[in-house]
Every structure is written in C-alpha cells, then in structure tokens.
Amino acid sequence: MTGQRSDARRNYQRILSVAETEVAAHGADASLERIARTAGVGSATVRRHFPTRQALLEAVFHERIGHLCDSARRLNDTDDSRAALLEWLQGLLDYAVSARGLADALTYEPPTDQPATNSCGNALEEAGTPLLRHAIRDGAVKGEVTFHDLLTLSVGIALATEHHSEPAVQADRLFRLAVEGISPGSRPADGPARA
Known part of the structure; x- marks a missing residue:
C-alpha cells in the first residue's frame, strides 16, 4: 500500500x-x-x-497565488490604503499577464455565494478584500466597488493584452487608465503604476 x-x-x-x-x-x-x-x-x-481542467490550473497557480495573498496581508498594515491596494492590484495584474492561463482560470470562477474553498479566486478574495475595505473606509475608493469588480478588471486587462507584442507594457497602461480615469484632471494614480 x-x-x-x-x-x-x-x-x-x-x-x-x-x-x-x-x-x-x-x-x-x-x-x-x-x-x-x-x-x-x-x-x-x-x-x-485532477478531475477537472480547473483543478489542474488551481494546482499550477497555487504557490504564486500564496505569495500574492502574503503580500496582501503585509500591505494591509500600510498607512496609505489606496497605495497599498493599487500596489497589490498591480502585482496581481503583473502575475496574471506573465502566467499564461491564470486569467482564464479566474474567469472560470464567477462570484457565487459558496465559492470553492481552495480556489485561486477565493484565496485572492480573502486576501484582497481587507485591502479594499480599508481603502473604502479611508474614502480612497468608492463604497460601491467590490472585490469582484477589481478582479474582473485585472483579469480583463490580462486577457485583452495577452497577444500584444509587449503585454506587460500595454497592461500597465490600461491599468493606469482604469485607475486614473479618462477625463482630464482626474486624480493621478498613487503607487506602483509605471510610466
């Protein structure tokens, strides 16, 4: 045996x-x-x-998702809640762009009342939600923004840029646009968004 x-x-x-x-x-x-x-x-x-493709993808991404979750916990103690949230989202986006298949795996996980306990999306939600709540409480993010909004934004950017010649550059540009807005005079993004 x-x-x-x-x-x-x-x-x-x-x-x-x-x-x-x-x-x-x-x-x-x-x-x-x-x-x-x-x-x-x-x-x-x-x-x-791995009874499903999703189970295989979860296993492939498990370790890196763990690092992102650890990063969220560390950033939650940061005084500037907006910068902390944006830094974490930038890290999530960077990984989603560099790790082919992660964005696809996360699209298999629509928000539900009972998410799979070991799923990548559930782990990210548990880690990232405190950062979002902190930023909302500080008035740095609108109160109606949900974690799933931010995850959908990150996944959407990663999927939309994966076939570009320089996906990381294009993804960063779109992330900054999403954070800053498209109107002149919009508040500039704090944090790690790169020029």
Missing part, C-alpha cells in the same frame, strides 16, 4: 511539473492528453489527480 501511495505522489508531482510547463506555453487550453503523455502516465491518471 505504501508503494502505491509513493507512486501516486510521484505521478502527481510529475504531472504537475509537466502541467506547469504546458500551461506556461499554451495557457489554460494546454492539452491534458499531451500532459499525460509527457508525464509518462495515462489520461485516467491525470484525471484521477
């Missing part, structure tokens, strides 16, 4: 390693059959460990 468990763990790690490479190359549409073939396992083994 122990040998079977260690084989299962090795298979899981091998599948996950191959999946990370495939998702980086092909995004959320990475072929599950190719992942299985490259990992040297059958498709049934992949599906046993």
Whole structure:
C-alpha cells in the first residue's frame, strides 16, 4: 500500500511539473492528453489527480497565488490604503499577464455565494478584500466597488493584452487608465503604476 501511495505522489508531482510547463506555453487550453503523455502516465491518471481542467490550473497557480495573498496581508498594515491596494492590484495584474492561463482560470470562477474553498479566486478574495475595505473606509475608493469588480478588471486587462507584442507594457497602461480615469484632471494614480 505504501508503494502505491509513493507512486501516486510521484505521478502527481510529475504531472504537475509537466502541467506547469504546458500551461506556461499554451495557457489554460494546454492539452491534458499531451500532459499525460509527457508525464509518462495515462489520461485516467491525470484525471484521477485532477478531475477537472480547473483543478489542474488551481494546482499550477497555487504557490504564486500564496505569495500574492502574503503580500496582501503585509500591505494591509500600510498607512496609505489606496497605495497599498493599487500596489497589490498591480502585482496581481503583473502575475496574471506573465502566467499564461491564470486569467482564464479566474474567469472560470464567477462570484457565487459558496465559492470553492481552495480556489485561486477565493484565496485572492480573502486576501484582497481587507485591502479594499480599508481603502473604502479611508474614502480612497468608492463604497460601491467590490472585490469582484477589481478582479474582473485585472483579469480583463490580462486577457485583452495577452497577444500584444509587449503585454506587460500595454497592461500597465490600461491599468493606469482604469485607475486614473479618462477625463482630464482626474486624480493621478498613487503607487506602483509605471510610466
């Protein structure tokens, strides 16, 4: 029995390693059959460990999402709540642009009353919502803004720019436009938005 468990763990790690490479190359549409073939396992083994494409994507992005959540917790102690929220959102956007497939994975998670407990979207919401609430309480963000509004904005920018020759530059430009507004004399964005 122990040998079977260690084989299962090795298979899981091998599948996950191959999946990370495939998702980086092909995004959320990475072929599950190719992942299985490259990992040297059958498709049934992949599906046993990752019953859905979403489950596989969650596993691929788990560690980096953890870093974003840690960053949100650290930034929550910052005095300038607007700058803290914008810095965190910029980090989320940077990762969504650089990690092909993350934005797609997050679009599979519409807001619900009962989100999946281990989902990327749920983890981001739990980490980012205190930053948003702090900024709303300080009057730095409008009270009707929700976390899902900000996540949708970040995901939308990442998806809209992924085929540009310089997606990070275009994503940063769109993020600054969203934060600053398009009207002359709008309040400039604080925080990490780059020129």
